[in-house]
Amino acid sequence: MISETTTTSPEAEAVPPPGPAPAKKRVPKGAKRLLTRRDRITLAFMAGVPTVLHVALVWVTALASIALAFTSWDGIGFDSIKWVGLDNFKQLFSDNPQFWPALEHNVIWFVVLIVLPTPFGLFLAVQLDKNIRFSRVYQTAFFLPVVMSLAVTGFVWQLIYNPDTGLINSLIGANKPGHYIDWIGDPKLNLWAVLIAASWRHAGYMMILYLAGLKGVDPSLREASALDGANEWQTFKNVIFPTLRPTNTVVLVVTIIESLRAFDLVFVFNKGAQGTELLSILITNNIIGESSRIGYGSAIAVVLLVISLAVIIPYLIATFRKERRA
Amino acid sequence: MPDFSLPAASRRSVLRGIGGAAVLGAGIPLLSACGSSTGSSDSKTVTLGSNASDAVPKKAFASVYADFKKTSGVTVKVNTKDHNTFQEQINSYLQGTPDDVFNWFAGYRMQFFAAKKLATPIDDVWAKIGDNFPDAMKKLSKGEDGKYYFVPLTTYPWAIFYRKSVFTAKGYTVPTTWDQLVALCKQMKKDGLVPIAFGDKDQWPAMGTFDQINFRLNGYDFHKALMAGTESWTDPKVKAVFDHWSELLPYHQEGFMGRTWQDAAQGIVSKKSGMYLLGSFVAQQFTNKADLDDLDFFAFPEINSAYGQDTVEAPTDGFMVSKAPKNHDGVVKLMEYLGSPAAEELYLKTDPSVVAASSKASTAAYSPLQKKAFDMIGAAKSLTQFMDRDSRPDFTSTVMQPGLQKFLQNPKGVDSLLSSIERQKKTIFASS
Numbered sequence: 001m002i003s004e005t006t007t008t009s010p011e012a013e014a015v016p017p018p019g020p021a022p023a024k025k026r027v028p029k030g031a032k033r034l035l036t037r038r039d040r041i042t043l044a045f046m047a048g049v050p051t052v053l054h055v056a057l058v059w060v061t062a063l064a065s066i067a068l069a070f071t072s073w074d075g076i077g078f079d080s081i082k083w084v085g086l087d088n089f090k091q092l093f094s095d096n097p098q099f100w101p102a103l104e105h106n107v108i109w110f111v112v113l114i115v116l117p118t119p120f121g122l123f124l125a126v127q128l129d130k131n132i133r134f135s136r137v138y139q140t141a142f143f144l145p146v147v148m149s150l151a152v153t154g155f156v157w158q159l160i161y162n163p164d165t166g167l168i169n170s171l172i173g174a175n176k177p178g179h180y181i182d183w184i185g186d187p188k189l190n191l192w193a194v195l196i197a198a199s200w201r202h203a204g205y206m207m208i209l210y211l212a213g214l215k216g217v218d219p220s221l222r223e224a225s226a227l228d229g230a231n232e233w234q235t236f237k238n239v240i241f242p243t244l245r246p247t248n249t250v251v252l253v254v255t256i257i258e259s260l261r262a263f264d265l266v267f268v269f270n271k272g273a274q275g276t277e278l279l280s281i282l283i284t285n286n287i288i289g290e291s292s293r294i295g296y297g298s299a300i301a302v303v304l305l306v307i308s309l310a311v312i313i314p315y316l317i318a319t320f321r322k323e324r325r326a
Numbered sequence: 327m328p329d330f331s332l333p334a335a336s337r338r339s340v341l342r343g344i345g346g347a348a349v350l351g352a353g354i355p356l357l358s359a360c361g362s363s364t365g366s367s368d369s370k371t372v373t374l375g376s377n378a379s380d381a382v383p384k385k386a387f388a389s390v391y392a393d394f395k396k397t398s399g400v401t402v403k404v405n406t407k408d409h410n411t412f413q414e415q416i417n418s419y420l421q422g423t424p425d426d427v428f429n430w431f432a433g434y435r436m437q438f439f440a441a442k443k444l445a446t447p448i449d450d451v452w453a454k455i456g457d458n459f460p461d462a463m464k465k466l467s468k469g470e471d472g473k474y475y476f477v478p479l480t481t482y483p484w485a486i487f488y489r490k491s492v493f494t495a496k497g498y499t500v501p502t503t504w505d506q507l508v509a510l511c512k513q514m515k516k517d518g519l520v521p522i523a524f525g526d527k528d529q530w531p532a533m534g535t536f537d538q539i540n541f542r543l544n545g546y547d548f549h550k551a552l553m554a555g556t557e558s559w560t561d562p563k564v565k566a567v568f569d570h571w572s573e574l575l576p577y578h579q580e581g582f583m584g585r586t587w588q589d590a591a592q593g594i595v596s597k598k599s600g601m602y603l604l605g606s607f608v609a610q611q612f613t614n615k616a617d618l619d620d621l622d623f624f625a626f627p628e629i630n631s632a633y634g635q636d637t638v639e640a641p642t643d644g645f646m647v648s649k650a651p652k653n654h655d656g657v658v659k660l661m662e663y664l665g666s667p668a669a670e671e672l673y674l675k676t677d678p679s680v681v682a683a684s685s686k687a688s689t690a691a692y693s694p695l696q697k698k699a700f701d702m703i704g705a706a707k708s709l710t711q712f713m714d715r716d717s718r719p720d721f722t723s724t725v726m727q728p729g730l731q732k733f734l735q736n737p738k739g740v741d742s743l744l745s746s747i748e749r750q751k752k753t754i755f756a757s758s
Contacts, residue, residue: 072757074720075417076442087753095749098728163581164589177520177580185527185583187735270527273583274731289414290435291720293754 062305068298075292088299099300102277105191106307109198109278110259117199118251121206126236128207129214143208145201154268157197158184161269187275194269194276201265202258206251213247214240249315256311260304279304372656373403375419375428375648377412386676393672394663400656420444426651427660432466432642433711434554435719436476439646440469446647447473451658455665458684462709466642477645477665478683479673482606483699484534484639484712485623492519492597504542504570504629511577514600521577523599525585529727532734533713534639535603540567541637542629546708549637553717555755559748565740570629572737583731594621605641606699607679621695625702638706641715642683718754725750 035043069088073081092099124142128135145153160167161183168183169175183193217240225235263280266272272281279300286297374391378384384406391402405425412419412429419428420439430436439445452474456464459478467476493500496517501507511521526532541549544563551557552564579590579599591611593599602608603626612618625635645664651657663669670682671691678693681700689700703709714722729747733740 074757076421076444082757091750091753095746095753097732097746161584162589163584164592175581180581182581182584185581185585190584270584271529273527273529274728274735277728285724286720289719289723290416291723292417293720293724293757 065298065301066305068295069302070299071295073294075294081295084295088296089303091296092299092303096282098277098282101275102279102282103303105276105278106259106262108191109195109262110256112195113199113202113255113259114252117203118206118255120199121203122210124203124207125210125214126240128211139207139211142204144204146205146208148201150201150264151268153197153201154194154265157194157265158269161193184270185273185275190270190273190275194266197269198258198262198265202255205254205258209251209254210244210247213244217243253312253315260308260311279307369653369656370399371401371403372427372651372653372660373405373425374645374660375412375425376404376406377409377429379406379408379412382677382679386673389676390664390669390672393669394660398659398663400653400659402660420648424648426653426657427645427647429643430476430646431711431715432463432476432478432644433715434717435711435715436467436646437469438718440471440473440475444649445469445475446649446651447471447475448477448647448658448661449474451477451661451665454662458665458667458686460685460704462703462706463642463683463685466709466711467644475646477661478642479644479664479670480677480680481640481642481683481703481709482680483623483702484538484603484605484641485625485699485702487594487602487604487606487608487621487623488600489594489597489617489620490622491620492600498600500624501627502635503627507627508573508577510600511574515577520579520593520599521601522574522579523590523593523602524578524582525587525590526582526731526734527584527586529731530712530714531587531590531604532730533722533726534605535571536567536730537639537710537713538603538626539570539629540564541639541708541710542626542633542635543567543570545630545633546637546710549710550716553713555718555721555751559744559751564744568733568737568740568744571733572740575734575737583734606695609695610679618695623695623698636707638703638709639712640703640706640709641712642709643680644683721751721754725754 068081070083070085071081072084072088124138128138132138161169163169163180163182163184164175166175166183169181172181173179174181182189184190221239221243222235225239230238261280262278263284266276266278267281267284270276272278272285283297283300283304285291286293286300376384376387378387387404391404395401403425407415416430416439421444430439436445440447447469452464452467455477459467463478464474467474467478469475492498496513498510498513499506501510514521524531537549540552543566544552548557548563552559552561558564579585579593582590587604587608588611590599591602591604591608594602594608595611595614595617606623609618609621612621625638628634645661647657647661665684667682667684667687670684670687674680674682674687674696675691678691678696681692681696681703682689685704689697692700710716713726717726725747729743732743
């Protein structure tokens with residue numbers, strides 16, 4: 001039934017009813033009279049300047065980097081741009097020993113963030129929502145890592161993990177020959193070490209998002225479920241969590257974005273050495289700096305763009321569909 | 327003046343453009359401090375882009391420029407940028423409105439910009455200062471077209487550093503051959519020392535080890551050709567370098583992937599490590615005068631008697647002239663002055679961690695360590711600059727740094743690693 005109404009309604013709108021047509025013509029005339037010349041200029045500026053900036057800084061640059069992905073360019077003069085077709089991608093997929101690990105690490109990054117710190121953030125939010133004592137203090141403490149720059153976070157954790165003088169190795173005595181634990185350098189360990197730091201921060205971020213969501217839950221819902229004799233877990237599972245649906249969507253999107261743009265923490269931690277390669281770091285290493293393999297770096301950026309689109313487009317479609325239905 | 331139309335409107339030029347707009351709009355000379363084109367057109371000023379952001383070199387350069395002003399009446403207007411930032415932005419910097427003269431490195435990294443026509447040849451300067459420099463330095467200052475593009479100022483050697491007191495106490499002697507080096511490592515391990523201090527967190531120290539073994543084993547010419555991309559990385563000669571390295575690897579300090587060179591140097595300071603292959607800047611970590619006096623070094627031992635110890639890795643810093651200097655006469659005067667022994671002596675007075683590039687500069691004020699470094703460089707038949715200065719920076723930073731780390735993690739996977747390096751090298755060196 002619902003689908004029938006949605007399919008028929010646009011058709012119904014598409015056929016213009018003969019009556020209101022002249023009225024439509026009159027409306028814009030009235031609108032014109034409301035806007036003075038100055039208003040229109042102001043409006044044009046207010047709409048025009050952001051549009052120009054947006055097109056120049058987002059669309060032109062994005063399309064330019066897609067175009068550059070099919071070229072070889074060292075960044076010196078436009079005449080040195082050479083069209084190479086799909087060569088960059090071929091090299092990337094077959095010859096670059098860092099590309100596939102980087103992709104894998106981005107995926108691991110997402111899975112870990114969604115599996116560990118996100119539920120933990122929700123747990124913290126639920127606890128703090130109970131108006132326990134010193135709630136503000138806890139909120140601040142858990143949220144502090146999010147406020148700090150990731151570069152600072154990376155630097156601090158790097159000190160903790162330092163193999164010779166770091167906190168962990170000093171405590172457990174792993175800084176002597178024969179007992180070394182190389183948290184930063186060992187490719188089997190370093191991704192997990194840096195993920196602990198990332199999770200530490202992400203949990204606070206998720207906590208704030210869920211806390212905001214929980215504040216929006218109608219207290220009468222709780223009351224009603226309490227009257228029905230539901231215990232705390234049942235209330236959360238059957239009443240509260242379903243009402244957090246919009247928050248969950250935001251959390252999912254934020255986590256995906258976080259895992260795709262993961263960069264600063266690792267860059268400060270060990271510059272994306274073996275074991276912690278990430279797509280964002282490969283792009284930076286190839287484009288920025290003296291190396292200037294702009295075409296090749298753009299090809300990696302395009303891969304990252306495609307992945308982002310693959311995630312974002314289904315989300316947008318789902319959102320729009322929901323809006324249309326509403 | 328805004329460079330929006332220029333290639334890729336680099337962040338720097340965009341910022342400058344926005345800044346320029348702000349200046350026009352507000353009438354406040356916001357950017358007067360970093361504008362590089364203002365006020366340089368008169369004949370009494372030369373602008374200079376400097377990467378000497380550290381306190382000691384900055385002060386040392388300031389004293390040199392002050393002296394130049396006294397003798398010539400030309401003011402050097404210095405535009406200092408953070409050392410690493412300068413290096414990373416060099417491409418867009420040289421294409422935009424660069425200063426007349428800029429700090430740079432000798433060797434391939436200089437030739438690259440010379441070949442791109444982003445530097446001015448200075449044969450006229452070298453006609454006057456040529457006698458001040460040994461042949462090896464002259465070779466380092468020439469572009470691929472045979473013209474001079476570079477005036478060297480200072481240099482420093484890579485070698486194996488050790489503590490004299492440790493060697494005397496344990497009765498060690500300085501090894502001069504590969505076998506002696508391996509034997510010494512074994513002995514040190516038995517004596518409870520870490521034979522070779524090592525830290526590769528910053529990814530470049532491993533390149534230094536490769537360089538030493540390669541030019542000792544295969545000679546300078548092969549090393550240079552390999553760096554320039556003409557020799558193949560799958561050559562058995564290269565494989566042999568990694569075989570030698572593998573032999574030495576068990577004597578390297580554990581946990582090196584997460585350790586900085588500064589931390590590795592602490593092992594030498596505290597006498598827990600026996601030797602350390604690094605540049606002479608390792609001395610910066612010795613804050614105690616007595617420890618510093620105890621520090622000594624020897625050249626990497628001979629591996630192949632055909633080449634002995636004839637090559638020294640001596641990264642050389644100096645100056646280049648940008649593509650269109652505004653004050654040509656002033657620039658020539660400045661370059662001639664910078665190529666004089668007097669300028670070098672003056673610089674070294676403030677910064678004693680390096681030695682003069684000129685063979686004419688007085689060595690009277692040198693510390694024993696500097697004296698030894700100077701003699702070693704002076705006696706070298708060939709000088710190399712370090713892997714990332716002798717080869718394309720895009721190749722070394724995106725292929726060799728991760729590649730060498732991979733080798734250090736898994737020394738047995740050399741064959742597949744080398745063919746991967748060779749494949750990537752071919753595409754990079756073919757790209758321009």
